Amino acid sequence: MTQLPGTPLTAPTRESLPGDVVLLDGPVAGDPLDLLPRLETVLSRPGPAVVVATSGSTGRPKKTVLTTEALAASGRATERATSGPGQWLLCLPAHYVAGLQVLARSVLAGTRPVVMATEHFTPEAFADAAEGMDHPVRYVSVVPTQLQRILDPADGSPDPRAVAALARFDAVLVGGSALSPDLAARAAAAGVRVVRTYGMSETCGGCVYDGTPLDAVAVRLVSDDAAPAASRAQLTTAAGSPPDAAEQSPFPAASSGGCTPTSAAPTAPAATSREGRIWLGGAVVAAGYLDDPGQTGAHFRVVDGIRWYRTDDLGALDERGTLSVLGRTDDVVNTGGVKVSAGMVSGVLQADERVRQALVVPVPHPEWGQSVAAVLASRPGTDAAVLERELSEAVRKSLGAPAVPKLWRHVAQLPMLPTGKPDRSAAAALFQEPAPSTPDRT
Numbered sequence: 001m002t003q004l005p006g007t008p009l010t011a012p013t014r015e016s017l018p019g020d021v022v023l024l025d026g027p028v029a030g031d032p033l034d035l036l037p038r039l040e041t042v043l044s045r046p047g048p049a050v051v052v053a054t055s056g057s058t059g060r061p062k063k064t065v066l067t068t069e070a071l072a073a074s075g076r077a078t079e080r081a082t083s084g085p086g087q088w089l090l091c092l093p094a095h096y097v098a099g100l101q102v103l104a105r106s107v108l109a110g111t112r113p114v115v116m117a118t119e120h121f122t123p124e125a126f127a128d129a130a131e132g133m134d135h136p137v138r139y140v141s142v143v144p145t146q147l148q149r150i151l152d153p154a155d156g157s158p159d160p161r162a163v164a165a166l167a168r169f170d171a172v173l174v175g176g177s178a179l180s181p182d183l184a185a186r187a188a189a190a191g192v193r194v195v196r197t198y199g200m201s202e203t204c205g206g207c208v209y210d211g212t213p214l215d216a217v218a219v220r221l222v223s224d225d226a227a228p229a230a231s232r233a234q235l236t237t238a239a240g241s242p243p244d245a246a247e248q249s250p251f252p253a254a255s256s257g258g259c260t261p262t263s264a265a266p267t268a269p270a271a272t273s274r275e276g277r278i279w280l281g282g283a284v285v286a287a288g289y290l291d292d293p294g295q296t297g298a299h300f301r302v303v304d305g306i307r308w309y310r311t312d313d314l315g316a317l318d319e320r321g322t323l324s325v326l327g328r329t330d331d332v333v334n335t336g337g338v339k340v341s342a343g344m345v346s347g348v349l350q351a352d353e354r355v356r357q358a359l360v361v362p363v364p365h366p367e368w369g370q371s372v373a374a375v376l377a378s379r380p381g382t383d384a385a386v387l388e389r390e391l392s393e394a395v396r397k398s399l400g401a402p403a404v405p406k407l408w409r410h411v412a413q414l415p416m417l418p419t420g421k422p423d424r425s426a427a428a429a430l431f432q433e434p435a436p437s438t439p440d441r442t
Helices: 032-042 068-081 097-109 123-131 144-151 160-167 181-189 229-239 293-299 342-350 384-399 424-432
Strands: 022-024 048-053 063-067 087-090 138-142 171-174 194-200 205-209 217-222 275-282 300-303 306-317 323-328 332-335 338-341 355-365 369-378 407-410
Touching: 022 032, 032 048, 032 097, 048 068, 048 097, 063 068, 068 097, 068 205, 087 097, 087 123, 097 138, 097 205, 123 144, 123 160, 138 144, 144 160, 144 171, 144 181, 144 355, 181 194, 205 217, 205 275, 217 306, 293 300, 293 306, 323 342, 332 355, 338 342, 342 355, 342 369, 342 384, 355 424, 369 384, 369 424, 384 407, 407 424
Parallel strands: 022 048, 087 138, 138 171, 171 194, 332 369, 369 407
Antiparallel strands: 048 063, 194 205, 217 275, 275 306, 300 306, 306 323, 332 338, 355 369
16 A cells, blocks of 8 residues: 555543443434433544444445534534534435434424324425425435435326425435435425535534535545546546645644544645545544454555545546545556546436436456446337447447447346445446346436
8 A cells, every 4th residue: 555644543442431331333213213311422532432333335244433522513513514403314224324414403403303104205205304394494415316216206206295395495415325416406406405425434414514514524635546537537627737745744733732623624735636646534423343353454544644535536626725535546447458438428428418327337348358238218119229229329428439338237226225325236247137128217
């Protein structure tokens, strides 16, 4: 591994955890609201408060230790970025960070959240739950799939009651995966106040809102050889010629002092790289991975007294300092020796209004090593052959010929993980079967 800046955090151990820490290592049995008293207890004292598993969407799940200080910094920064303390609606699994944060932010705000009654998300259940809210300031966190089921259902017209309920929220936090331009436009037209969030378990969930870090967070981009050629070209185009990484470090010079971040945002250095791997720093960063010193040291670093999380994502900063996430460092298709960013190809596909959902995955190929493969959920009445041909041309113009998908599958809905993120393994498995003669979009 390339020499990383700063010093590694020491991995927390199970023996060091307080006896009252909340361990979330699987689905919460019973009513998620039963967790509230335990969260009230741990959030009333300093130190490790909750252990939450990552989603495992790109590898084995890791157990992330979140402290009271980090959860409080995240919750208060969210209040400052939105409309202040309010009531939350829970419609995500409570054992993942987005669902946990609905409960933790409720504790911090002194409000009681409302839980959607059904296990599976439906517009009707969402509207029913929203009717049970009584606070003047209301929030909800959803994934794009849930937002789409309300605003752009595959099997009919939107439920007016669910759309009206959605528009009543002061902020609808949307994260977990990319929000397509078409769905964002539908939300805006319906008067829904969408906030696009970027973050992960290791940063107490979303910590960058609409491309801007919360006031307790800093973003740095560090040059990274893991970026595929197409991503590096796009990064340079989006942000202009980046500074020479050897001449200009994105981190402050090391200095003496403690390593505990305050609730204030880390002091920005004089300059930062405009391209590369995303690092997130500040008080919202977790204490590390439980009993995993190797992964903790590789991803959690202390630089100039500030705790940073080294993500697996590539990003670009525009001239206003707005962050764009371009894909994962490991979300790469190596086809004929050319590295193609699957995330960037998906972005081109989703920009077409005929495409409701898109996912790009690698599929083994005996000669090229891997093929670029695309799974599409298109709108009813779409001619699949015409769509594939026109999307291929759009990808070729934007990212080059190697990025054009060679294999296509059409589905009514992308396979999803319990978190609401696309299930890449299940999507790749679709290509192990012969393609249907007539695309199935039913």
